[in-house]
């Protein structure tokens with residue numbers, strides 16, 4: 314584990330201990346500066362990430378655990394077949410306001426399919442999904458238009474919620490900036506890099522302030538700084554009372570989430 318990995322583990326521990334997001338950012342930045350200026354091995358300087366995080370949490374204090382909110386997403390008995398292959402069998406998930414659920418599992422086990430069904434863009438062969446409130450969905454691919462500018466995307470999506478053009482543009486730019494992206498350039502979406510396009514996609518899914526946010530590996534192509542911001546944003550949205558479902562392959566993030574749905578089939582080789 315190098316210094317970067319130590320800092321990452323330290324940040325994750327602080328989040329897990331419910332230190333306020335602002336404090337986490339501040340304390341991790343201070344530790345990074347200290348290591349950069351003074352040199353030395355973080356284990357010698359600070360000790361293990363969990364011990365140091367425990368000491369910091371005690372000194373700066375932690376946020377109270379949120380009270381369970383109302384159920385925002387309830388999926389039960391979800392079954393999906395493609396041809397003769399059963400991809401999902403009796404899958405279910407209940408997420409309340411103020412919770413983050415992670416969907417994990419092997420490649421091809423049906424994570425994106427489950428999320429698409431929750432988003433209502435695909436029908437299940439069995440089971441049902443109930444969503445309470447406004448829905449935001451960030452698909453793994455697509456979701457943006459090649460021939461529109463970022464601002465035009467904001468206006469288009471904002472209009473669906475009755476936002477005026479200027480308000481939508483402003484809200485989009487603020488949300489994009491939180492991911493470290495200045496989105497006010499006149500660049501068509503098809504000219505954006507893959508990671509920046511994914512930032513646009515993610516920004517659009519949060520623009521209408523959804524009660525339920527469905528994210529399908531939204532951080533693909535993000536650089537490390539953006540990735541850290543992404544998790545900070547997610548925790549902030551959770552603390553605002555959103556119900557969030559995120560498909561992820563990054564099992565080292567699971568200590569930050571409240572629920573985990575593992576869709577890996579119980580039998581090797583998949584479902585009948």
Ligand SMILES: Nc1ncnc2c1ncn2[C@@H]1O[C@H](COP(=O)(O)OP(=O)(O)OP(=O)(O)O)[C@@H](O)[C@H]1O
Pocket residue numbers: 395400418419420421422423424425426427
């Ligand atoms: N429209 C479709 N028609 C036929 N098969 C499909 C369709 N969509 C998905 N599949 C198949 O269903 C299975 C599950 O796909 P899905 O994309 O949901 O998996 P995943 O768990 O998200 O995979 P990954 O981890 O690779 O992103 C895969 O075998 C995929 O090829």
